[in-house]
Amino acid sequence: MEFFSPTSLEEAYRALSADEAQCLAGGQSLVAMMNLGLVSPRRLVSLRKIESLRGITRQSDGSVRIGAMTTHAELANLDLPGAPASLLANAACVVAYPAVRMQGTLGGSIAHADPAADYPVVLTAARASVEIGSPLGPRLTSASDFFRGVFETALQHGEIVTAVVLPSPEVGAGAAYEKLSLVAGDFAIVSVAAIVAETARIAIGGCSPKPMFASDIDLTDDAILIVGKRIAMDSDPPSDQRASAAYRRRVVPELIRRAVRAAQASA
Amino acid sequence: MSIGASPPRIEAADKATGRARYVDDIKLPGMLHTALLTSPHAHARICGYRLDAARALVGVKAILIALT
Amino acid sequence: MNDRLALLVKVNGELHEALASPAATLLEVLRDQLSLTGTKRGCNHGVCGACTVLIDGKLARSCLALAADVGEREVTTVEGVADGVSCSAVQRALIESGAIQCGFCTPGFVMALTYLFASDPRPNRETIRAALSGNLCRCSGYVKIVEAAERIAEARV
Numbered sequence: 022m023e024f025f026s027p028t029s030l031e032e033a034y035r036a037l038s039a040d041e042a043q044c045l046a047g048g049q050s051l052v053a054m055m056n057l058g059l060v061s062p063r064r065l066v067s068l069r070k071i072e073s074l075r076g077i078t079r080q081s082d083g084s085v086r087i088g089a090m091t092t093h094a095e096l097a098n099l100d101l102p103g104a105p106a107s108l109l110a111n112a113a114c115v116v117a118y119p120a121v122r123m124q125g126t127l128g129g130s131i132a133h134a135d136p137a138a139d140y141p142v143v144l145t146a147a148r149a150s151v152e153i154g155s156p157l158g159p160r161l162t163s164a165s166d167f168f169r170g171v172f173e174t175a176l177q178h179g180e181i182v183t184a185v186v187l188p189s190p191e192v193g194a195g196a197a198y199e200k201l202s203l204v205a206g207d208f209a210i211v212s213v214a215a216i217v218a219e220t221a222r223i224a225i226g227g228c229s230p231k232p233m234f235a236s237d238i239d240l241t242d243d244a245i246l247i248v249g250k251r252i253a254m255d256s257d258p259p260s261d262q263r264a265s266a267a268y269r270r271r272v273v274p275e276l277i278r279r280a281v282r283a284a285q286a287s288a
Numbered sequence: 289m290s291i292g293a294s295p296p297r298i299e300a301a302d303k304a305t306g307r308a309r310y311v312d313d314i315k316l317p318g319m320l321h322t323a324l325l326t327s328p329h330a331h332a333r334i335c336g337y338r339l340d341a342a343r344a345l346v347g348v349k350a351i352l353i354a355l356t
Numbered sequence: 357m358n359d360r361l362a363l364l365v366k367v368n369g370e371l372h373e374a375l376a377s378p379a380a381t382l383l384e385v386l387r388d389q390l391s392l393t394g395t396k397r398g399c400n401h402g403v404c405g406a407c408t409v410l411i412d413g414k415l416a417r418s419c420l421a422l423a424a425d426v427g428e429r430e431v432t433t434v435e436g437v438a439d440g441v442s443c444s445a446v447q448r449a450l451i452e453s454g455a456i457q458c459g460f461c462t463p464g465f466v467m468a469l470t471y472l473f474a475s476d477p478r479p480n481r482e483t484i485r486a487a488l489s490g491n492l493c494r495c496s497g498y499v500k501i502v503e504a505a506e507r508i509a510e511a512r513v
Contacts, residue, residue, distance in 0.1 A: 023378060048420050048421060049402060049417070052419070052421070052422060055379060056401050057400075065378070094414075118490025119471075119490050120408055120417050120468070121417065121490065124420070205489050206489055296451050297456060301442070301451055303456050303459030304443065304447040304450050304456060305434065305435065310396070310460065313387070313393035
């Protein structure tokens with residue numbers, strides 16, 4: 022295996038153009054897979070020294086640009102007002118364990134696109150965008166278009182996630198992230214991110230290859246239950262060592278209810 | 289030492305400082321490592337062995353089998 | 357393998373040279389090349405916490421850190437927390453609280469607690485338990501380990 026540690030994005034793109042070249046961000050998913058014999062990249066390109074991938078900036082339109090190499094720990098401490106930012110911070114708090122949060126990154130996590138991970142759900146609910154960099158320049162993709170399936174994203178070979186852009190804060194909106202897992206730090210069995218203003222919009226994870234989404238939900242018990250049942254019926258959850266598909270379908274309406282009510286309470 | 293006293297473990301300091309040596313910490317010159325292959329079938333009878341592929345692996349020094 | 361890299365790694369204040377494959381983890385280099393066997397290999401995929409070290413003062417799973425990617429950063433292992441004296445306050449508290457049984461998880465807990473008390477001088481029980489949520493112990497049931505941490509917090513005014 023070859024190891025490259027470029028100091029600029031241009032250098033990184035050149036290194037990534039080789040066959041079977043992969044990016045190394047925090048390594049919390051990739052190196053684990055290497056240790057388990059699931060992947061053996063021919064070339065690894067570390068992003069650690071690329072300064073332009075770090076930093077969190079408020080842009081003139083109120084949106085927030087978060088560098089891809091921002092760690093979960095840094096996100097958990099994000100002190101930005103408003104619904105999308107608080108949702109992302111809540112999710113970052115429950116990713117894995119403290120040691121993993123201090124090294125793992127936002128960009129690395131979303132490029133990996135584990136269907137049971139936290140960010141795909143949260144970024145879909147937040148209507149965030151993913152900034153993808155390539156030698157041809159950056160492009161912006163909505164989160165819902167970025168996450169395509171199980172470990173599948175819109176990234177083409179040689180491209181790098183350079184940032185995530187959160188939309189400007191929604192006045193008066195509340196947000197909550199409900200994660201059902203067997204033990205703290207584990208991947209979600211089912212998770213729901215909710216943003217609530219006059220109505221609710223939700224994203225659901227663990228029930229399908231990519232996050233499910235529903236919006237314009239009235240805040241009555243009945244409306245929430247109807248959406249919950251519809252999501253359960255439309256979902257295509259896996260059966261795995263954590264839970265059966267039937268169990269996931271059974272719990273998702275309640276988790277949706279909890280997320281929406283918690284988001285209301287946080288407004 | 290009287291009943292009811294709480295003496296610390298003799299080796300606790302070694303364990304807390306990383307000085308304690310567990311089997312995997314032992315490194316001897318020329319040391320070999322064993323890999324164990326167990327039967328995937330319960331109560332099975334071993335009818336024979338096909339050892340050529342294992343012997344051909346780089347680094348295999350010896351293969352031990354049961355004779356009975 | 358033929359593709360070994362010459363690495364310089366700073367561990368516990370000392371610069372070490374190691375010859376390792378680019379795919380070698382920090383855990384492998386620490387244990388096999390530098391003979392610092394205090395850091396343990398448990399699950400080898402980031403879940404158990406036995407391999408926990410500090411990199412530039414932050415907790416890290418050494419089994420998930422590629423040695424080649426450590427670079428100029430400073431690594432601290434369990435052998436390096438005592439800083440010249442025989443035991444740090446964290447180590448002493450674990451010893452005196454009966455928090456050590458087989459001891460295999462202990463170095464990982466030492467690192468997690470060392471980080472905790474460097475960033476929060478008087479954590480409460482909930483904070484302690486959250487800080488230790490990434491370390492597994494199969495022997496003790498965690499009670500004595502948490503008590504050891506509470507003793508340290510109480511001793512600080």
